[in-house]
Amino acid sequence: MQSSPVDQLLSRVSNPRLSEPSPSPEILDEVFRCALRAPDHMRLRPWRYLLVEGAHREFLGNLFETASIEASMQRDETLSETQREKLRKMPLRAPLIIVAISKNLPHAKVPMHEQELSVGAGLSYMLLALQSNGFGGIWRTGDMAENAHVKAGLGVQAQERIVGFLYVGTPLGDPKKIEPLDPADFFKVWQP
Ligand SMILES: Cc1cc2nc3c(=O)[nH]c(=O)nc-3n(C[C@H](O)[C@H](O)[C@H](O)COP(=O)(O)O)c2cc1C
Structure with missing residues (x-):
């Protein structure tokens, strides 16, 4: 039996371990269409x-490596070969x-953080x-998302922000256990 959208939400997990295959072009088209339904102030x-x-x-990996070498040189540090290989x-x-990428368009009513939130909702x-198509992913950022060399290499403009690198593939191993959280710890009736 197909699970409901709410069941899908409640069972959502990230998958740090991903392998081939990627989703088919048809599934990716659906995934992309979902991103385009993100709430979007002033459209x-x-x-x-x-x-x-x-x-x-591999080009992206090389970009991560050269960007990190440059950043470490500015800190008067040297990356080891192990660190470079990891990058x-x-x-x-x-x-x-x-x-x-959030374009961070100049707008009188929609500040940049709202645009970035919108991209985050898309992610x-x-x-x-x-997940509902049997695939998986994980949203990552880290230093590389903020790095000017990486941004330039990807053709990301200075005012734009990389909101995330979404790693996509087929999950390896069992999905991790979801830590149960109690809504009462986070949702409170406001008492004026
Ligand atoms: C904005 C943002 C940036 C993140 N960056 C990283 C990251 O760089 N590396 C990482 O391992 N997880 C990162 N995470 C967390 C994972 O995407 C994931 O949410 C977390 O491991 C919790 O797993 P879950 O989604 O299954 O609950 C980030 C999450 C968000 C929202």
């Missing part, structure tokens, strides 16, 4: 997404990486759409 469509797959992931291999952790919808 600015403040998002754009880059798909990094196949050998291009090069980062994008190989999934067959597909979706770079989610969440993609995670859900992937």
Whole structure:
């Protein structure tokens, strides 16, 4: 029996371990359409997404490495070969990486953080759409998302922000156990 959208939400987990295959073009089309249903103040469509797959992931890994070497030199530090290899291999952790970018358009009524939230909502919808199609993903950021060298290499403009790298693929192993949280700990009736 197919689970309801709410069941899907309640069972959503991230998958740090991902392998081939990637979702088919048809499934990806559905996943992308879900991202485009994110709430969007003034319908600015403040998002754009880059798909990094196949050998291009190695280019991205090289970009991570050179960016980190540059950043470490500025701190008068040197990266070890182990650290450099780890950076090069980062994008190989999934067959597909979706770079989610907020355009951060200048707008009188919609500040940049609202546009970034909108892109974040799109990322969440993609995670859900992937899971409901038997695939998985994980939203990552880290230093590389903020790094000017990485941004330039990906063609991301200075005012734009990389909201996340969505690693996408087929989950390996069992889904992790979900830590039960009590809504009462987070939701309170406001007492004026
Ligand atoms: C904005 C944002 C950035 C994140 N960056 C990373 C990251 O760089 N590395 C990482 O392992 N997890 C990162 N996470 C957390 C994972 O995506 C994931 O949510 C977390 O491991 C909890 O797992 P769950 O989604 O299954 O509850 C980030 C989450 C968000 C919302």
